[in-house]
Amino acid sequence: MSLTERPDGVFVHPHALCESETVGAGTRVWALSHVMAGAVVGRNCNLCGQTFIEDGAVVGDGVVVKNGVQVWDGVELENDVFVGPNATFTNDLRPRAVRALPPAEFVPTRICRGASLGANVTVVCGHTVGEHAFVAAGAVVTRDVPAHALVAGNPARRIAWVCECAASLGADLACRCGRRYRLVDEPTGLVPAA
16 A cells, blocks of 8 residues: 555555644655644654654654654654654653643653654653754663763763764764864753854
């Protein structure tokens, strides 16, 4: 079976459910995926098989969400974010089956522009992953990740700095692609050098 194009330029697999009217042109929703009515999804995104985008979630332009990922209310993925297969987000720090948390009490999470989350990453709600940061496969994010940081482990800790192109940076914070960076401070991370 092939994708069908809606009048708004969104491509939806015949075995997917896209209820949102706020999905940008060129976005592809693959088999067994569900985009709820209140979700906001940008242009030219690729929502791979078995993804779930809950009402209240915000997905920017050019985002790739690989198979088996659920993006809950309160999670924002900025432009050009990559989310690896089976990555996990949360939006409630103290979940209980016997109480329903109202959406106004969900704890927000933000994945900034150009960041990449590897396969099976867990992001505990209430944290920000900085621009062009790279979270290694299987890492558990329990605090904010600085811009351009490469983090790994449980809990995730910075092990290196990375360029916008994803290459690791040396002590001089210069990349073989020609980009150069400077460290603002450890919590903020890197910014392009002037």
